[in-house]
Amino acid sequence: MRVAVFSTKAYDRRFLDRANAGGDHVLDYFEARLDATTAALAAGYRAVCVFVNDRLDAATLGILAAGGARAIALRCAGYNNVDLAEAERLGITVVRVPAYSPEAVAEFTVGLLLALDRNIPRAWSRVRENNFALDGLMGRNLSSRTVGVVGTGRIGALVARSLRLGFGCRVLASDVAQDTGLVAIGVEYVSRDALLRQADIVTLHCPLTPDTRYLIDAAAIAAARDGLTIVNTSRGALIDTAALIEGLKSRKIGGVALDVYEQEADLFFEDLSNEIVQDDVFQRLLTFPNVLITGHQAFLTEEALSAIAQTTLASLSQIEAGQVPANQVTPELVRPSP
Numbered sequence: 001m002r003v004a005v006f007s008t009k010a011y012d013r014r015f016l017d018r019a020n021a022g023g024d025h026v027l028d029y030f031e032a033r034l035d036a037t038t039a040a041l042a043a044g045y046r047a048v049c050v051f052v053n054d055r056l057d058a059a060t061l062g063i064l065a066a067g068g069a070r071a072i073a074l075r076c077a078g079y080n081n082v083d084l085a086e087a088e089r090l091g092i093t094v095v096r097v098p099a100y101s102p103e104a105v106a107e108f109t110v111g112l113l114l115a116l117d118r119n120i121p122r123a124w125s126r127v128r129e130n131n132f133a134l135d136g137l138m139g140r141n142l143s144s145r146t147v148g149v150v151g152t153g154r155i156g157a158l159v160a161r162s163l164r165l166g167f168g169c170r171v172l173a174s175d176v177a178q179d180t181g182l183v184a185i186g187v188e189y190v191s192r193d194a195l196l197r198q199a200d201i202v203t204l205h206c207p208l209t210p211d212t213r214y215l216i217d218a219a220a221i222a223a224a225r226d227g228l229t230i231v232n233t234s235r236g237a238l239i240d241t242a243a244l245i246e247g248l249k250s251r252k253i254g255g256v257a258l259d260v261y262e263q264e265a266d267l268f269f270e271d272l273s274n275e276i277v278q279d280d281v282f283q284r285l286l287t288f289p290n291v292l293i294t295g296h297q298a299f300l301t302e303e304a305l306s307a308i309a310q311t312t313l314a315s316l317s318q319i320e321a322g323q324v325p326a327n328q329v330t331p332e333l334v335r336p337s338p
């Protein structure tokens, strides 16, 4: 199949070319992000391959369909950036990579939490300047804390397991479905409200849907324990960033670790070190000493990229062979929780 690959980085190309060594598909790489202004680049391609910040809204999908595209392959698990109903209406099949390496994201989440909690990035920048003073670097033991895990799917379950068995935390969980394996190791399922009220640390691992958008908003922050720590490696819009900043300013929130950000599409995955960043909200976030941000890199391991490339190409082969692809995404997946 002829595939237009958007938002290509050198590492995408390396792993996709390796997975396509047999030459099953023709892969043409574009650095541009896919949206309505770049969709014409895909004219004549049967499929497009995209990532988290490509915007596949109705306008983009219309241009893709007119150009002959019949398949969209997401190189990621999330699918909140695709208008699935419109894709279905246009006869475009959408596939994703539901589970490429949940370990990659879960391990990064725990790493981010520890780095924030124990001030590791601040300590490292001090030591590089021969400043070995410890004032301001006080942390707290993880083992004494209650952690709330929102969404105990592939990634959330690994995080819950690691925090419960590895660190001895009390772990609360909220999900539309309970994982009996987690219950067996002492993870306690509670309502989302109860979790937000009782947790010292909240870590987000549910998908972004209409039901979960702004799950952490001003009301949730007001109801939380003083000094709450928030970790988000899922999707930026699970958090209302304006409310987060107010919570940090008032010290209601004690720490924030983010790998994702609501408006990340204008920032992440690019080197903007010589640019003037226009996003004042993001710049304000960077000013807090108790905020740690990475640029959507939790997935970035050798194992994950290899699995993403293999699953993506296998899905395209299934579509080309006229089969129903195993990892198809349909509008039914985006339904509110009961």
Ligand code: NAD
Binding pocket: 077, 078, 098, 099, 102, 105, 150, 151, 152, 153, 154, 155, 156, 174, 175, 176, 177, 205, 206, 207, 208, 211, 212, 233, 234, 235, 259, 260, 296, 297, 298, 299, 300, 337
């Ligand atoms: P998953 O589908 O295995 O798990 C998601 C879980 O969330 C499921 O158990 C589901 O029942 C639950 N859920 C759905 N709606 C909910 C709600 N309203 N409240 C509570 N729980 C709810 O997905 P996963 O593989 O664990 O991935 C989780 C998220 O992580 C993805 O949606 C994606 O956005 C994000 N992600 C981020 C990165 C990164 O690099 N930062 C990489 C991969 C995935």
